Amino acid sequence: MTDALRDETPPLPHVVRERIQLVDARNRPCGSAWRTEMRRFHFWHRATYVVVRNARGEICVQHRTLTKEVFPGGLDLAAGGVVGAGEAEHVAARRELAEELGIRGVALRPAGGFVHAEGGNHIFGSLFLVDHDGPLTLQAEEVADAFWYTPAEALALPGVTPDTRQAVQVLLEAGLLEASP
Structure with missing residues (x-):
């Protein structure tokens, strides 16, 4: 197989096997589960x-990407x-920011939180803001493209995901973002 053909081969779907922090309906830690179990049984969990x-x-x-679960x-x-x-x-937020967009070493500002309970998802969301004008390095398994x-x-x-839509709406309502600067 030539290098050119290897470069054109689509990547395998991104498979993640990790333990997720579970919480109760009041956001108190109550154990952990594999990601697949958390999704299957609609467990309450935390997300950034x-x-x-x-x-x-x-x-x-x-x-x-089309391979996202x-x-x-x-x-x-x-x-x-x-x-x-x-x-x-805050550790999870830094990790995800670095993995998905390649952004490291920037100030992460806590901006509150929200509860998202829709479509089988039961999430306590922690919000953060970051100011960034540098380059982005997209994680090929998760991010197909990025726009401003x-x-x-x-x-x-x-096609906006309902949880991130809610996150931005919460920031707008709190006056932490301007709708049209």
Whole structure:
């Protein structure tokens, strides 16, 4: 097989086998489960949402790959993901930001939280804001592309994942983002 053919071979679907921090309906830790179990049984869990904003006040919108287990091909308005067993939310947020967008060494500002209980998902979301104008290094298994839009433009896009839509709406309502800077 030539190098050119190898480069054109699509990557295998991103398979993650990890333990997830489970919480009760009041966000108190109550054990852990494999990611697949958490999804199958709709367990309450924690997740992080890092909204990346540039100097123009636009936010980074990620186009999810088609191999994502939830909302394949959808649009995310935040970097982030589930919190691992025993992992602190700010640590998970930094990890996800580095993995998905290649952003490291920036100030992570806590911005509150929200509860998302919709479509079989039961999430306590921790919100963070990051200002970033540098390059992005996209994680090929999870992020197909990234774009910059004002928060209002981003919310109007079709295919936005419901949890990241809620995250941005919470930040707008709290006055932490401007709809159209």
